[in-house]
Amino acid sequence: MKKKKIVIAPDSFKESMTAKQAAVAIANGFKSVFKEQVDLELIPMADGGEGTTQSLADALKGTIYTKNVTGPLGDSVTASYAISGDRTTAIIEMAEASGIALVSSDKRDPLKTSTFGTGELIQVALDHGVSKIILGIGGSATNDGGAGMVEALGGRLLDSKGNSLPSGGGSLIDLDNIDLSNLDERLQDVEIIVACDVDNPLLGEYGASAIYGPQKGADNKMVAELDSALSNYHDVLERVTKKSVKDIPGAGAAGGLGAGLLAFLNAKLEPGVKIVLKETHFNNRVADADLVITGEGKIDGQTIYGKTPIGVAKAAKRINIPVIALSGTLGSDYEKVYDHGIDAAFSIVQGPCDLEDALKNGPDYLEGLARNVARLLVI
Numbered sequence: 001m002k003k004k005k006i007v008i009a010p011d012s013f014k015e016s017m018t019a020k021q022a023a024v025a026i027a028n029g030f031k032s033v034f035k036e037q038v039d040l041e042l043i044p045m046a047d048g049g050e051g052t053t054q055s056l057a058d059a060l061k062g063t064i065y066t067k068n069v070t071g072p073l074g075d076s077v078t079a080s081y082a083i084s085g086d087r088t089t090a091i092i093e094m095a096e097a098s099g100i101a102l103v104s105s106d107k108r109d110p111l112k113t114s115t116f117g118t119g120e121l122i123q124v125a126l127d128h129g130v131s132k133i134i135l136g137i138g139g140s141a142t143n144d145g146g147a148g149m150v151e152a153l154g155g156r157l158l159d160s161k162g163n164s165l166p167s168g169g170g171s172l173i174d175l176d177n178i179d180l181s182n183l184d185e186r187l188q189d190v191e192i193i194v195a196c197d198v199d200n201p202l203l204g205e206y207g208a209s210a211i212y213g214p215q216k217g218a219d220n221k222m223v224a225e226l227d228s229a230l231s232n233y234h235d236v237l238e239r240v241t242k243k244s245v246k247d248i249p250g251a252g253a254a255g256g257l258g259a260g261l262l263a264f265l266n267a268k269l270e271p272g273v274k275i276v277l278k279e280t281h282f283n284n285r286v287a288d289a290d291l292v293i294t295g296e297g298k299i300d301g302q303t304i305y306g307k308t309p310i311g312v313a314k315a316a317k318r319i320n321i322p323v324i325a326l327s328g329t330l331g332s333d334y335e336k337v338y339d340h341g342i343d344a345a346f347s348i349v350q351g352p353c354d355l356e357d358a359l360k361n362g363p364d365y366l367e368g369l370a371r372n373v374a375r376l377l378v379i
Contacts, residue, residue, distance in 0.1 A: 006030060007289045007316075009043040009282070011296035011308035012051040013328050016362030019044035019051060020058040025363045026293055026326065029370025033378060043280050045294070047308045048195025048272015049138040053082045053091045056134065059280040061085030067124050069097045069117035070152075072141040073109075074167065077102055081121055089132045089279070090125035094118040094254060095139035098148075100216060103141045108217030110143035110209075110226060111170030115257055119152025122265075126186045134275060135261070136195040137254040141216055143169035143209055143226050145202070145233045146260015154182040155264070169209075169255065172229035178240045180264070192265050195272035197306045200252035202245070202259045203231055208252035216255070230256050237263050273311030282315055291377075292316040292323045293370070294342075300331025304340045313341030326369055328362065346373065 008030075010022040017025065023042040030040060046055035057064050062084045071077035079096035083089070095101065097117030100108070118135075125133050142148070147157055148167055156179040157165045157172075165171040201207050209218065209226035218226060233256075234246045241263045245251050250269040251259040261267035277283070286292060294312040296303075304310050313323040325337065325345040337345060348365040 003037060003039050004290045005039045005041065005288055006291045006293060007041050007043060007286050008293045009045045009312050010294055010326070011045050011047065012055065013297040013362055013366070014050065016297065016328065017366070018058070019046060019055040021363060022295065022366060025366040026295075026370040029367040030374045032371050033374035041285060041289070043282060043285060045280070045308045045312060046272065046276050047306060047311065048136045048197055048275060050093070050095065052136045052195060052272065052276065053080060053093050053096070056091045056276060056279060057082035059276075060089065062091065067121065069120040070114070071102050071117055072098050072113040073103060073107065074114070077117065079117065079121055081125065083128050083130065087128070088130055089134060090128060090130045091134045092118070092121045092125060093136040094257065095136070097121050098142050099139045100141040101139065108141065110141070110168070110213055110216040110218050110255060111222060112168035113142045113216070114144055114148030114167035115140070115142050115146055115260075116148035116152045116167065118257070119149035122149070123153060123184060126184060126190065130190065132191045132193065134193050134195065134279065135267070136272060137257050138195075138197070140254035140257060142257065143213055143216060143218070143230070143255035145169070145172065145208075145230050145256035146264065147172060147233065149257065149260055150178070150183070150264045153184045153187065155180050156182070169226050169229055172233040173225070175233055175236050178236055180240065183264070187265055192261065192267040193275055194258065194261055194267045194269045195275050196250040196253045196258055196269040197272050198253050199249035201247050201249070202234060202251040202256050203227055206252075208256040211252070212255060234259065271306050271311075273306060273308050277311060277315055282312070286316055286321065287319065289316070289321055292321050293326065294323060295326035297328040298331050299325055299327040299334045299337060299345055301333025301336050303334070304336050309342060310337065310340050313337070317341040324373060326366060326373070
């Protein structure tokens, strides 16, 4: 008799478990009930945000490296990145080099913060000789349109007197020319895929500055300055590259980094979970499954907007495979996920407990929940 196959494909449970650790905990729970009666396939997942590097490194049998690069305000930071097991693909999170978590709340200033360190990580990836770069761009501290990034890769941003501009989004108001003559030539031979889960344009009331500037430290006056600076930046960018990218959905992501990636590096912007599903060959691996288990730290009404469990569920539902989601907690309106491919959702919390306890004991709680779900399936 053929064994049943269960695919275990969770995202990370933030501050408690990586996606791989979560998958292992779920698998242990199922093994304790089913013994050798089922085949379990573990596929750690992510949606392009925090944890994507680790998840793809686990899924692609990759190696995690660290590199000292330039932080958002010019200081040195240690950033992690990964190279796939076959050495063809680099996985980068811009937040590792240019993220808001690297800047204390009292020092956040999008007029000055730069994506230079993200460009340095791209250059490091090129040094590894990869043919593909997957770049997650969530959690930025910047609003410079990717200006710092292109400088790190050999470009020069110049004012009307031919002087290099200071770092940061504010100085872009003085931009007069962009010299790309020394841009790293290796970029022409590399495919760059960007995990981007927002569709904001570069400019205007729904643009990078207006929507995301305030959380990076911008007041109303600064938002107006930044938007004007990015408008000038795009005028010059369009003249130099012959590309108009300001209205492309996602151009405003990460303080306009999306626009810079589109214009300078010919990048493709895609939903993060779609990228991870593709890179892990999820559709092929789930084709003969009888059940899919997914999950993440919190499932609520917002989960349906591009989060990992829904991406996994939709892929499974295309071939009518049932999906169960396990989560740290079930938030308000979590029932909405039932209309998007998830058949049942459970919380790992066994009773009243504080957050510290839940995070600390997450793996044990998740294993216990998986064990109970497996017993239910036996019935």
